[in-house]
Amino acid sequence: MELRLNNLKSPGAEPQANAEKKVEKVLVLGAGPAGMSAALYAARAELNPLVLIGTELGGQASLTFTIENYPGFPDGVGGAELGELFKKQAERFGARFEYEMATEVDFSRRPFVVKTYGKEILAETVIVTTGASPNHLNIPGENLLVGRGVSYCATCDGWFFKEKKLAVVGGGDSALEEALFLTRYASSVTIIHRRDELRAGAILQRRAKENPKINFIWNAVVEEILGENGVQGLKLREVITGAETTFAADGVFIFVGHTPNTQIFKGQLDMDEKGYIKTDLTMTTNIPGVYAAGEVMDSHYRQVVTSAGMGAAAAIQAGRFLEEHSLEPAAVEK
Numbered sequence: 001m002e003l004r005l006n007n008l009k010s011p012g013a014e015p016q017a018n019a020e021k022k023v024e025k026v027l028v029l030g031a032g033p034a035g036m037s038a039a040l041y042a043a044r045a046e047l048n049p050l051v052l053i054g055t056e057l058g059g060q061a062s063l064t065f066t067i068e069n070y071p072g073f074p075d076g077v078g079g080a081e082l083g084e085l086f087k088k089q090a091e092r093f094g095a096r097f098e099y100e101m102a103t104e105v106d107f108s109r110r111p112f113v114v115k116t117y118g119k120e121i122l123a124e125t126v127i128v129t130t131g132a133s134p135n136h137l138n139i140p141g142e143n144l145l146v147g148r149g150v151s152y153c154a155t156c157d158g159w160f161f162k163e164k165k166l167a168v169v170g171g172g173d174s175a176l177e178e179a180l181f182l183t184r185y186a187s188s189v190t191i192i193h194r195r196d197e198l199r200a201g202a203i204l205q206r207r208a209k210e211n212p213k214i215n216f217i218w219n220a221v222v223e224e225i226l227g228e229n230g231v232q233g234l235k236l237r238e239v240i241t242g243a244e245t246t247f248a249a250d251g252v253f254i255f256v257g258h259t260p261n262t263q264i265f266k267g268q269l270d271m272d273e274k275g276y277i278k279t280d281l282t283m284t285t286n287i288p289g290v291y292a293a294g295e296v297m298d299s300h301y302r303q304v305v306t307s308a309g310m311g312a313a314a315a316i317q318a319g320r321f322l323e324e325h326s327l328e329p330a331a332v333e334k
C-alpha cells in the first residue's frame with residue numbers, strides 16, 4: 001500500500017495541496033556504498049526505498065580499479081563491479097533506482113520535499129549519501145587542461161598515457177594507489193608531495209617505494225600546469241627554499257583530498273566547518289527523519305566497508321523512525 005499524504009500524522013504538512021501525491025517511505029540520495037547498503041536494508045525491511053543515483057552508480061568506489069579491502073572478496077573486486085552487485089542485491093528485495101540528481105531539498109516540514117531537474121518527490125524519511133568530490137588545486141592551467149592531460153581519476157584516464165611521463169600530486173592513499181595503477185601504462189610516475197612524509201598507509205607506501213617506475217619529489221607544490229592544448233609540464237616551488245623549477249610531464253593526476261557534496265543541504269542540515277554533515281551515533285542529522293551516511297558525513301575513515309556499515313545503520317534508524325511516526329509500522333532488520 002502506498003503512503004499518501006492525507007494518511008500521515010506529520011505536523012505542519014499541507015494535505016490539501018498535495019492530497020494525491022505519493023509519499024516515499026525512504027528516499028536515498030546517492031548510490032555509493034552507503035546509499036546502496038541503506039537501500040538494501042530499507043528494502044529488506046519492506047520499505048520499498050527509492051534511490052536517486054546522482055552522478056555515479058557505485059560512487060567514487062566505482063572508479064577504483066580493484067578494491068582489495070572489502071570483506072568477502074579475498075582476490076579483490078572491481079569498483080564498478082561491486083557497484084553493480086550492490087544494486088542487484090538491493091533490487092532483489094524491492095529497492096528502486098532512478099538516474100536522477102537531487103537539486104533542492106526542503107526539510108522544514110514532513111513529508112520532506114526533494115526536487116530533481118525533472119520532478120518533486122515527497123518522502124517520510126531521507127538518507128543522504130551524496131558522498132564527496134575530488135578537490136582541485138585551483139592553479140593556473142588546471143581548468144584549461146582538464147581532459148587534456150589533467151585528470152582526477154587514474155582508472156578513467158590512465159589508458160590514454162601509454163609510455164608517457166606522468167606526475168601525481170598528493171601524498172595520501174589515493175595518490176599512491178592511483179600512482180601504482182598508472183604504472184601499468186606510463187613510462188614513469190613522479191609523485192609530488194608538499195611534505196617529506198607521506199600520509200598514505202604503510203602497505204601502499206612500501207609498494208610505491210619499491211616500484212621501479214615511481215619517483216618522488218618531496219617538499220614541493222605545483223604552482224602552474226603548463227601547456228596550451230595538452231599538458232607539457234608543471235611549474236613547481238620548493239617549499240623550504242622557495243626555489244622554482246619546471247618539471248616536464250605529459251599528464252598530471254591530482255589527488256589532494258575531497259569536499260563533501262553538501263551544497264544543497266546548507267542552512268538545513270548542521271555541518272562542520274568543512275561542510276561534512278553532522279550526525280549522532282545513529283546517523284541522525286539535526287532533523288529527525290533525515291539521516292546521513294558515508295563520505296558526506298565521514299572525513300575520517302572513508303572506506304567502502306565503513307560507508308556501507310553507516311548506510312545500513314541509517315536505514316535501520318529510518319525504519320525505527322517510521323515505526324514511531326507513520327501509520328504503517330514496518331519491520332526493521334535488527
Ligand code: NAP
Nearest residue numbers: 170171172173174175177194195199255256257300301302
Ligand atoms: P587525504 O588522505 O586527505 O590526502 C590528501 C593528500 O593531498 C595529502 O597528502 C595532502 O598533503 C595533500 N594535499 C592536500 N591539499 C593539497 C594541496 N593544496 N596541494 C598539495 N597537496 C595537497 O585524501 P585521500 O588520499 O583522497 O584519502 C582520503 C581518505 O580515503 C583517507 O582516509 C584514505 O585513507 C582513504 N582511502 C583509502 C584507500 C585504501 O584504503 N586503499 C584508498 C584511497 C583512499 P598533507 O599530507 O601534507 O596533508
